[in-house]
Amino acid sequence: MSTGASAGALVLTAALTLVGCGDSGSSGPELSVGSAYMPQPVSDSMAAGFLVITNESGAADRLSSVTSDIADEITLHTSSAQSMTEVKDLGIPANGKLVLESGGNHLMFEKLKRKPKEGDKVSLELHFTKSGPMKVEMPVKSPTYRPTAVTTSSMQSSSTSHR
Numbered sequence: 070m071s072t073g074a075s076a077g078a079l080v081l082t083a084a085l086t087l088v089g090c091g092d093s094g095s096s097g098p099e100l101s102v103g104s105a106y107m108p109q110p111v112s113d114s115m116a117a118g119f120l121v122i123t124n125e126s127g128a129a130d131r132l133s134s135v136t137s138d139i140a141d142e143i144t145l146h147t148s149s150a151q152s153m154t155e156v157k158d159l160g161i162p163a164n165g166k167l168v169l170e171s172g173g174n175h176l177m178f179e180k181l182k183r184k185p186k187e188g189d190k191v192s193l194e195l196h197f198t199k200s201g202p203m204k205v206e207m208p209v210k211s212p213t214y215r216p217t218a219v220t221t222s223s224m225q226s227s228s229t230s231h232r
């Protein structure tokens with residue numbers, strides 16, 4: 070019993086310290102979004118989405134929800150091994166990044182109102198714990214699309230095979 074109470078007090082102290090720290094700095098988290106894409110979904114009802122949120126400030130934030138006109142429900146998922154877990158928010162570290170990528174954290178679009186096709190753009194609005202909402206255009210890529218930055222060798226082989 071007494072350990073639980075003291076742990077609660079400790080969390081409260083940490084939260085108060087964080088607020089005090091933010092006040093002494095500038096205007097809070099400075100977020101930008103990059104590398105957004107949605108692989109063209111194979112399912113009629115569900116799709117995944119990926120993006121990277123960069124925080125160029127000393128104040129941490131959290132991605133708390135995502136809305137779009139394309140789906141009734143968008144949830145935040147983390148992946149580990151073969152399983153996915155729905156989480157209520159995802160942390161964006163101070164001077165760091167929140168990375169949503171294939172095989173890791175992702176957005177899950179459920180109850181799709183229409184099926185996105187390669188070449189489409191999906192409009193999203195990201196909601197944060199501290200920052201104001203941010204609009205993002207997420208391009209729809211092929212079902213097997215992977216960001217090119219890490220796969221230099223496969224880019225070379227595909228350019229040589231191109232006649």
Ligand SMILES: [Cu+2]
Nearest residue numbers: 146153175177
């Ligand atoms: Cu998922």
